[in-house]
Amino acid sequence: MRLQTVITLAAILTCDAKLPTHKSHIQPNELPPNPTQNAQALRLLDVQAKSAKTSRIVNEYKPRHRRDVFDSKSYNESSLIWAHSERLDENGDVVLRWVNSDSSITFRVEARTRGYVGIGFNSARNMRGADLLVAWVDDRNNHAHVLDCHGLTFEDRAVADEVQNVELVSGYQNDTHTTVEFRRMLDTCDIQDFVIGDDTMQVLWALGPDGSDGELPKHVKSGSRPLRLLLPVSKPQTIPLRHWDVRINNLTIPHDMATLFWCKIFKAPDLPMKHHIVGYQPLIDSRPIRDGVPMLEKNSLSPVHHMVLYECAEDPDQHLWKEWANQDGFYGPSRPSEWATCVTPVAAWAIGSKGEFLPENVGIPLGEKTGVSFYMLEVHYDNQALHEVLDNSGIRIHYTPALRAHDAALLGAGVGVSALHVIPPKQKQYRTVGICSPECTNSTMPEEGINIVSVLLHAHGTARKISLKHVRGNNELPRISEENSYDVRYQQSRIVPGGRRFLKGDTLITECTYDSSSRDKPILGGYSASQEMCLSFVLYYPRTELAGCYSMTPVKEFFETFGVREFYALSMTDVENIFLSSGNLENLPPKIEFDIRQHASESEAMQGDDQGVGLMKELIIREPAEFQNKTFLAHLNQMPWSESVLTEQIEKTLYKGMHMTFCKKRDDNWGAPIQIQNYPDYVELVSNEAAEKSCNYKSVLPQNSVTKSANSISSSLISAILAVCTIIVTR
Ligand SMILES: *[C@@H]1O[C@H](CO)[C@@H](O)[C@H](O)[C@H]1NC(C)=O
Ligand SMILES: *[C@@H]1O[C@H](CO)[C@@H](O)[C@H](O)[C@H]1NC(C)=O
Ligand SMILES: *[C@@H]1O[C@H](CO)[C@@H](O)[C@H](O)[C@H]1NC(C)=O
Numbered sequence: 135m136r137l138q139t140v141i142t143l144a145a146i147l148t149c150d151a152k153l154p155t156h157k158s159h160i161q162p163n164e165l166p167p168n169p170t171q172n173a174q175a176l177r178l179l180d181v182q183a184k185s186a187k188t189s190r191i192v193n194e195y196k197p198r199h200r201r202d203v204f205d206s207k208s209y210n211e212s213s214l215i216w217a218h219s220e221r222l223d224e225n226g227d228v229v230l231r232w233v234n235s236d237s238s239i240t241f242r243v244e245a246r247t248r249g250y251v252g253i254g255f256n257s258a259r260n261m262r263g264a265d266l267l268v269a270w271v272d273d274r275n276n277h278a279h280v281l282d283c284h285g286l287t288f289e290d291r292a293v294a295d296e297v298q299n300v301e302l303v304s305g306y307q308n309d310t311h312t313t314v315e316f317r318r319m320l321d322t323c324d325i326q327d328f329v330i331g332d333d334t335m336q337v338l339w340a341l342g343p344d345g346s347d348g349e350l351p352k353h354v355k356s357g358s359r360p361l362r363l364l365l366p367v368s369k370p371q372t373i374p375l376r377h378w379d380v381r382i383n384n385l386t387i388p389h390d391m392a393t394l395f396w397c398k399i400f401k402a403p404d405l406p407m408k409h410h411i412v413g414y415q416p417l418i419d420s421r422p423i424r425d426g427v428p429m430l431e432k433n434s435l436s437p438v439h440h441m442v443l444y445e446c447a448e449d450p451d452q453h454l455w456k457e458w459a460n461q462d463g464f465y466g467p468s469r470p471s472e473w474a475t476c477v478t479p480v481a482a483w484a485i486g487s488k489g490e491f492l493p494e495n496v497g498i499p500l501g502e503k504t505g506v507s508f509y510m511l512e513v514h515y516d517n518q519a520l521h522e523v524l525d526n527s528g529i530r531i532h533y534t535p536a537l538r539a540h541d542a543a544l545l546g547a548g549v550g551v552s553a554l555h556v557i558p559p560k561q562k563q564y565r566t567v568g569i570c571s572p573e574c575t576n577s578t579m580p581e582e583g584i585n586i587v588s589v590l591l592h593a594h595g596t597a598r599k600i601s602l603k604h605v606r607g608n609n610e611l612p613r614i615s616e617e618n619s620y621d622v623r624y625q626q627s628r629i630v631p632g633g634r635r636f637l638k639g640d641t642l643i644t645e646c647t648y649d650s651s652s653r654d655k656p657i658l659g660g661y662s663a664s665q666e667m668c669l670s671f672v673l674y675y676p677r678t679e680l681a682g683c684y685s686m687t688p689v690k691e692f693f694e695t696f697g698v699r700e701f702y703a704l705s706m707t708d709v710e711n712i713f714l715s716s717g718n719l720e721n722l723p724p725k726i727e728f729d730i731r732q733h734a735s736e737s738e739a740m741q742g743d744d745q746g747v748g749l750m751k752e753l754i755i756r757e758p759a760e761f762q763n764k765t766f767l768a769h770l771n772q773m774p775w776s777e778s779v780l781t782e783q784i785e786k787t788l789y790k791g792m793h794m795t796f797c798k799k800r801d802d803n804w805g806a807p808i809q810i811q812n813y814p815d816y817v818e819l820v821s822n823e824a825a826e827k828s829c830n831y832k833s834v835l836p837q838n839s840v841t842k843s844a845n846s847i848s849s850s851l852i853s854a855i856l857a858v859c860t861i862i863v864t865r
């Protein structure tokens with residue numbers, strides 16, 4: 135294939151996709167509908183007896199499945215070091231702190247209320263079917279209380295669980311705040327509780343009016359935030375840290391530009407020897423411009439959507455690069471072609487992330503080359519609100535001379551970003567897949583393989599699950615990482631527990647599952663928040679030459695899957711070349727280039743890199759006759775997407791069919807030739823989820839929970855409250 139291709143596949147992208155504006159879906163009903171709430175209330179009186187019974191079962195169960203975690207000394211307030219702390223709302227009215235062990239988790243909630251505070255866990259952003267708990271401090275006697283509840287699935291109402299699995303640790307209130315500490319098992323084995331696991335979940339909160347102790351009227355404020363609670367602790371760095379700020383300089387984003395990619399070159403700091411990059415933080419500095427004048431205050435609603443810092447391949451012409459480093463940068467599609475050599479991601483930030491530090495055994499080398507090295511910052515602005523903004527955002531890179539044990543690198547993998555990545559509408563669970571081929575890993579990895587440390591899984595707003603699969607020979611090994619409750623508003627890497635040895639010749643598969651049931655039209659792949667992606671960024675050591683490893687459906691097979699054989703003006707090979715050159719028109723035959731430029735409408739041009747979406751509107755079908763003279767996009771939009779026979783066939787053909795694989799090295803050369811190959815043939819692993827657990831009992835309280843403290847809740851009070859335990863948390 136004669137392709138001086140400049141695929142910008144290696145781009146990461148993380149975009150907080152615009153949240154769908156339709157109403158949230160009701161999650162599948164996990165709980166048996168139980169209209170007899172009073173019966174539940176009465177049963178609660180049995181809790182003590184029940185937990186005595188269950189704790190016997192628990193003790194039998196424990197040695198096999200769980201490590202014992204709590205020491206017997208009871209906790210006092212503040213005796214714990216909180217590993218994590220998050221504001222659940224913008225104001226900081228509700229602060230949640232927590233620390234977990236292998237089997238249990240202790241929370242502290244500080245809420246600006248003298249009434250009740252409700253905290254909930256759910257896969258949806260509402261209380262239907264959620265695991266809820268309600269805590270308050272009684273104004274009369276200052277006793278704290280916590281009640282384990284759940285949201286009904288058919289009504290916005292909280293009712294007490296049959297079994298109380300939350301243990302109060304302590305609680306008090308002052309003039310403004312209610313502060314309560316409590317703990318529970320991660321998996322209580324209670325169908326009315328949520329399992330706190332590795333997936334992202336929605337943490338819900340609600341504040342009751344003052345004096346709402348013991349009665350639970352409708353909340354006065356509520357909200358939700360996606361979080362993963364079981365993140366490893368990002369330890370405060372005790373090593374000497376320096377920082378390097380790479381940021382855009384006074385860029386004005388015009389009010390009529392909804393999507394903008396901006397790229398700027400930076401010269402690495404002058405370092406006499408190798409250092410390690412150990413973390414990064416976002417520097418968000420966007421000021422709205424009103425009447426031509428930038429506002430003084432920074433905008434909390436910055437259009438910065440994601441930022442990626444890439445290392446550039448060494449270039450003999452340092453003079454040119456130094457000049458670029460002194461300039462302000464370029465609009466993405468019009469950047470100099472030399473910049474296409476900046477393919478190795480070093481830091482990838484997306485909206486929702488506070489930045490991160492790498493695990494302590496690895497660092498990304500900085501300043502190791504003799505001479506100067508250059509980096510490219512790519513900033514994606516998602517300015518759907520169409521404001522005029524002055525931007526100085528960027529990334530703060532933390533680095534240290536105290537070298538870590540291993541030189542790490544990031545590898546991008548998944549589905550190549552292009553309009554050929556189609557998600558049909560009206561699908562509850564539609565899967566797509568990107569392959570990193572065995573030929574690629576065979577030719578770029580060392581004999582002993584690599585060690586995978588952590589993974590950032592990335593897609594946009596319709597993605598619900600992402601998993602990174604590992605195939606060796608004809609067998610699938612356990613998933614390297616997986617997220618079963620993806621939320622684009624929350625982007626953090628996932629540590630691979632114990633790491634994973636990945637050998638040359640192994641296959642890496644990124645699989646995404648989308649829920650497009652609320653959409654009427656197909657979603658095409660692309661960088662914009664309204665388009666989709668399916669990517670994983672894999673942090674590994676030792677570093678290799680491999681920087682990006684992707685696949686996409688070959689063009690001919692793609693169009694055939696949608697019933698199209700031939701277009702006017704362009705042959706399938708021409709179309710393929712356009713996709714492979716990904717917007718860079720220089721390498722195309724002049725006639726085609728002219729056609730494309732002619733056809734590209736102005737609004738499309740404003741959208742920047744469109745990865746072929748514009749082309750889909752220009753391709754006019756010649757064969758077969760039944761679709762003749764329609765554009766491909768019109769054809770796609772008119773397909774009968776509600777026919778599950780059709781969509782299942784399309785999903786299967788694109789998933790299990792042919793894949794065109796790309797293997798990009800750090801120096802911008804191919805690590806293995808572009809190939810068209812079959813989906814690998816292997817024995818699939820039985821779902822990780824299914825094998826996981828065997829809960830056959832109802833309640834697990836943390837050990838020593840039976841000890842009563844002055845604060846623990848009395849059963850008679852609970853039943854009194856339960857009569858009114860109906861918080862209406864309508865959202
Ligand atoms: C009340 O408690 C909250 C949360 O613990 C704390 O932040 C605040 O400073 C306290 N206020 C006073 C007046 O002590
Ligand atoms: C950016 O613009 C402001 C005025 O709008 C100016 O004061 C500042 O010096 C500029 N910064 C740089 C680095 O050019
Ligand atoms: C891997 O590469 C070696 C040469 O380095 C070659 O002999 C072998 O056949 C390759 N294996 C695969 C699966 O491509």
Ligand SMILES: *[C@@H]1O[C@H](CO)[C@@H](O)[C@H](O)[C@H]1NC(C)=O
Pocket residue numbers: 759762763
């Ligand atoms: C498509 O357009 C061509 C030329 O304009 C015309 O000859 C042909 O009949 C049209 N086909 C259909 C199905 O309308």
